[in-house]
Amino acid sequence: MMAEEEKTEVAEEIPEPEEPHVAPDLLLFGKWDSTNVEITDVGLARYISLKPILIPHTSGRHAHKRFHKSQVPIVERFVNKLLNAGRRKEKKTRTGRNAGKKTQAIGMLRRVFEMIDYRTGLNPIQVLVTAIEKAAPAEETTRISYGGMAYPRSVDVAPQRRIDLALRYLAVGAVRSAYKNAKSLEECLVDELLLAYKGDAASFAVARKEERERVARSAR
Numbered sequence: 308m309m310a311e312e313e314k315t316e317v318a319e320e321i322p323e324p325e326e327p328h329v330a331p332d333l334l335l336f337g338k339w340d341s342t343n344v345e346i347t348d349v350g351l352a353r354y355i356s357l358k359p360i361l362i363p364h365t366s367g368r369h370a371h372k373r374f375h376k377s378q379v380p381i382v383e384r385f386v387n388k389l390l391n392a393g394r395r396k397e398k399k400t401r402t403g404r405n406a407g408k409k410t411q412a413i414g415m416l417r418r419v420f421e422m423i424d425y426r427t428g429l430n431p432i433q434v435l436v437t438a439i440e441k442a443a444p445a446e447e448t449t450r451i452s453y454g455g456m457a458y459p460r461s462v463d464v465a466p467q468r469r470i471d472l473a474l475r476y477l478a479v480g481a482v483r484s485a486y487k488n489a490k491s492l493e494e495c496l497v498d499e500l501l502l503a504y505k506g507d508a509a510s511f512a513v514a515r516k517e518e519r520e521r522v523a524r525s526a527r
Contacts, residue, residue: 336417338421342359344436351469360382365380381436386409386413386416390405390409391405392475392479419431435500439473441504442512442516443470444515445463448519481498
């Protein structure tokens with residue numbers, strides 16, 4: 308009996324195993340969470356990647372894989388568009404001063420997100436995603452030949468192309484508004500994103516989207 312009592316006492320003294328330590332989720336730039344961002348446009352949800360990442364730089368691992376850019380974080384795709392957003396209205400070329408300077412573009416976008424957070428108190432990733440949804444055209448025109456004549460015809464835009472166009476419009480609009488302007492490019496990026504977030508036609512991206520859809524409606 309004494310031996311059994313000693314065994315029970317020893318068993319009671321054994322501490323319970325502690326739960327394994329769970330590492331915290333990765334926050335963009337150590338500040339903003341991308342897991343709680345909502346995508347209201349169902350058609351774009353599959354092509355907007357919100358996986359947690361600390362720095363939006365994946366070293367171009369998607370470059371040689373078809374359609375793999377949909378797996379690239381949406382913040383990094385916007386950074387890539389900023390690299391070749393052009394210089395001014397008169398120049399049609401996409402090459403600008405930021406071409407090849409991705410680290411500099413990432414630092415600029417971080418300051419832009421800090422300004423958005425300070426001015427609105429919103430998650431900057433949510434602002435970017437909503438701006439993309441508001442600036443993504445759902446309809447455009449193409450040219451078809453019939454009987455030796457070319458006619459414009461309205462067509463639906465693929466989800467991947469919708470995101471590409473929205474990102475391009477947001478980047479080009481900010482660069483064009485910063486040309487010969489007292490505001491810096493960062494301030495123009497903040498204004499462009501916030502206007503597109505509200506769906507305001509004063510945004511270059513939203514205006515281009517409405518123009519493209521208006522032309523498509525007339526070609527139905």
